[in-house]
Amino acid sequence: MYVVKNLIVGCGLSGIVMANRIANELDQEVLIIDSKDHIGGTCFDYKDVNGITVHKYGPHIFRTNSERIWHLLSKYTDWYPFMHRVLGIIDGIEVPIPFNLNSLYKVFPPQKAKELEIKLIKEFGFNKKIPILELRKTEDRDLNFLAEYIYNKVFLGYTLKQWGFTPEQLDPSVTGSVPVYISKDDRYFQEKYQGIPSEGYTKMFEKMLDHPKIKVLLNTDYSKAKDTINYERLFYTGAIEEFFNYKFGKLPYRSLDLQFRTYDTNRFQNAAVVNYPENYDFTRITEYKYFLNEKSEKTVLSFEYPQDFEEGKNDRIYPILNKENQAIYDRYLEEAKKLPNVYFLGRLGAYRYYDMNRTIAGALELFDSIKK
Ligand SMILES: Cc1cc2nc3c(=O)[nH]c(=O)nc-3n(C[C@H](O)[C@H](O)[C@H](O)COP(=O)(O)OP(=O)(O)OC[C@H]3O[C@@H](n4cnc5c(N)ncnc54)[C@H](O)[C@@H]3O)c2cc1C
Incomplete structure (x- = not known):
């Protein structure tokens, strides 16, 4: 029987940040368990045989x-x-994504692009991000033409592949997260701090966990280990519905089939990530050597095929947010509030798509509240 003050289930980003803070600020012991055979959860990366750092669960760019x-x-x-700069193949042309003023000049003749640029700035202002569903409401004939063009060429195919739904069928936060950007800024993110850990995420996590008060047990599922661990506080970063044995029903997710291929060429594409809204069944191709500017005569790519989440077959990746699923989640949350000294955190505890910044912020907010 393990006796420990703090048990953390899940050695992903949220569990690691929580363990790191408890050990360093409170000087308390932490046992952190994970059912996988590696630390880092969805952010896990490793160097492959060619010396290229590969993100096992898909490309991760940090920003805050x-x-x-x-x-x-x-x-x-x-x-x-x-x-991060993303390109999308639209009518066979490489176009900056999110669609912005530079994209306009890539797909339309200069005169037409100029007219549309002037109208966009006049109607919405410069340096503004407009969700596509809002742009489609415009009454101006030319802007409406543009909105339909972007909707059909950039959003519709990608969203159907990614979610199996049209943009209208999804929570507005989903399509709103990739807006049309009235700007010349080709970057995918605008945050002040952006980057990739120079030795990879996993090395950074190893250092965060390297503390005499932190112990990590891998290949250890909570459902099997729980009766052998005696704890005062539990931090649970796994799926909330699984913790409660699905008593209010399942929470649906989309998942990914990520197919990795190594090509015998120095460079395959002109950006780390290239989206394919119109062609093929995959949504995007990632070329990993871009992230740390790694040199090799070979290159490693991942092709992303979205699919439904099925227990035992793949991982929970993107929560499918709608009113019905939110209502199920809210019932679990109410149940969670009844448990003293059990805290749910991370993307699976919140049933939200959390980027790393939001995941860390959530763990720090919780830590601040318990340390008082
Ligand atoms: C394809 C993809 C791309 C992304 N790209 C970016 C990006 O570019 N930038 C960005 O900021 N964010 C990105 N993210 C988001 C980022 O991955 C998350 O914010 C982060 O991984 C969430 O960490 P977490 O600890 O909450 O969850 P997870 O990483 O899922 O960790 C949870 C851990 O709990 C373990 N676990 C679950 N149940 C149990 C159990 N019963 N017993 C034991 N262990 C259990 C799991 O094995 C897992 O290791 C991306 C996510 C995906 C899926």
Whole structure:
């Protein structure tokens, strides 16, 4: 029987941040267990045989506006100052994504692009991000033509592949997260701090966990181990519905079939991530050597095929947010509030798509509330 003050289920980003803070600030013991055979959860990366750092669960680019988060992580890593640029293949042309003023000039003749640029700025202002469903409401004939073009060429195919639904059938936060950007800024993110840990995420996590009060047990599922661990506090970063044995029903997710291929060429594509809204069954191709500017005569790519989540077959990746699923989640949340000294956190505890910044912020908010 293990006796420990703090048990953390899940050695992903949220569990690691929580363990790191409890050990360093409260000087308390932490046992952290994970059913997988590696630390890092969805952010796990590794160097492959060609010396290229591969993100096992898909491309991860860190960004934040929070000084606290940036400086906390920077104690454990240097950063390669990577600014993410995404291209999409539209009518066979490489176009910056999110669709912006530069994209306009890529797909339309200069005269037409100029007219549309002037109208866009006049109607919405410069440096503004407009969700596509809002742009489609415009009454101006030319802007309406543009909105339909972007909707059909950039959003519709990608969303159908990614979610199996049209943009209208999804929670507005989903399509709103990739807006039309009235700007010349080709970057995918605008946060102050952006980058990739210079030795990879996993190395950074190893350093965050390297503390005499932290013990990590891998290949250990909570459902099997729980009767052998005696704890005062439990931090649970797995799926909330699984913890409660699905008593209010399942929460649906989309998952990914990520197919990795190594090509015998120095470079395959012109950006780390290229989206394919119109062609093929995959949504995007990632070329991993971009992230740390790694040199090799070969290159490693992943092709992303979205699919439904099925227990035992694949991982829970993107929660399918709608009113019905939110209502199920709310019932679990009410149940969770009844348990003293059990805390749910992370993307699976919140049933939300959380980027790393939001995941860390959530763990720090919880830590601040319990340390008082
Ligand atoms: C394809 C993809 C791309 C992404 N790209 C970015 C990006 O570019 N930038 C960005 O900021 N964010 C990105 N994210 C988001 C980022 O991955 C998450 O914010 C982060 O991984 C969430 O960490 P977590 O600890 O909450 O969850 P997870 O990483 O899922 O960790 C949870 C851990 O709990 C373990 N676990 C679950 N149940 C049990 C159990 N019963 N017993 C034991 N262990 C259990 C799991 O094995 C897992 O290791 C991306 C996510 C995906 C899926």
